[in-house]
Amino acid sequence: MNSFRAFRIHHDDAGHRAGIENMTPDALSPGEVLIKVAYSSVNYKDALAGTGKGRILRSYPLNGGIDVAGRVVASTDPAFREGDAVLCTGSGLSETRDGGYGEYARLDARWTIPLPAALSLRESMIIGTAGFTAALALLRMQDNRQTPALGPIAVTGASGGVGQLAIDIFSRAGYEVHAISGKAEHFDALRALGARECVDRHQLAFSGKPMDSARFGGALDNVGGAMLGGLLPLISPYGNVAICGNAGGIAFDSTVMPFIIRGASLLGIASAGTARDLRDSVWQHLASDWKPRHLERIVTLEAGLDELPGVFARMLAGESFGRTLVRIDSTV
Structure with missing residues (x-):
């Protein structure tokens, strides 16, 4: 597979730096499920991590983004097949493993949630960790x-x-x-x-x-x-x-x-550390009796990977309102 773009965060002797880099799937954190990313989102933790204003990451370098949704392109876990729509929130993303701010992400099958039928990938990331x-x-x-x-x-x-x-x-x-x-x-x-x-x-x-x-x-x-x-x-x-x-x-x-x-x-x-059985229960509610009725009102901004630094700055300055959706490949 060719290289892909990701928003990657470093912290070393030279200090904090973050931005768009090219990487290959082999460089991603280990996991059973490789996905092509459709959407992510921006949470306050993402802004802290991306700017270095908060020490969210426990190891470096990592791709940012504590939320991700997309479609499986390869899996060594029989529970997931190529083309399956999945999502993941928290569970170490952009903390101990690469997160959702990349065109591809590799996920731990234990925390990978099959997308409920009543939700689209886009809707799942408007909801996201928030x-x-x-x-x-x-x-x-x-x-x-x-x-x-x-x-x-x-x-x-x-x-x-x-x-x-x-x-x-x-x-x-x-x-x-x-x-x-x-x-x-x-x-x-x-x-x-x-x-x-x-x-x-x-x-x-x-x-x-x-x-x-x-x-x-x-x-x-x-x-x-x-x-x-x-x-x-x-x-x-x-x-x-x-x-x-x-x-x-x-x-x-x-x-x-x-x-x-x-x-x-x-x-x-x-x-971030919610047990799997609770995760499944919460997402089933979010796709049925608790599904938000006003998601398109709540998402007030859509941004690409290149726009993330500006989004982070506005969020930390208290200028954000509602949810910011990160659009990575909406055709997935």
Whole structure:
């Protein structure tokens, strides 16, 4: 096979550097399933890794991209045949093995998901890690007895990719969603995705009390820090707060009161290392009863490999909105 293009990340004695390189399949990380890539996406981790602003990669060099979808061109695992449509999110991509920012990728069969029939390759990458994270949060919350009857779900960081997909997914599943965002100019767009109410985080005043009047049945928190500490006293009895981000900081102040008086639960959502049986369950939901209804609203930018540095810069500057799809070979 001839060489192909990939966005490759290095870090050595000369420092960080990343950009388009030519490589051959033999240079890819080991794995049983070689695919021709159709799409990837851009997540905050991708921007950190691609710019060197965060030490996401555990070894170098690697191709960036924690999401990938495409068609099998060769496989040593009998579960996958040439032409099969597949996807993979997290699972070491762009961390311990080459990711999706290349015209080809080699995947570990243990983490390769057959594309559900009700999803296209394009749709699967608009969803990507962001939507998978939101749906995994819902799955874990419902496993812990979250129901719409407990009250509305607060979604923080609502204008980001996880936030927008969470609004769509939770509302599709029958929950009333209250979107919390510092970008009031996007409130109309968030309502169009299914948010019943939009709350400006700049005007959201927490009392600082260990307990306050219950306002939310549960929450999906992308922010952490003071936001998480402020939300906990507002959760209804036996509600769940799923935490999946730390844009507001990794530490938060709280007390035991929401947990021992109201029975609230704090659930950690670690999507990158999710067990295979949970992955299969989440993707089946995403292709059926939880499938987002507004994917084309949520994807606000399509970019090629050459455009990635500019995309990363805008994301880290807080200028992105919704999801960015990376178009590598849409004819696959």
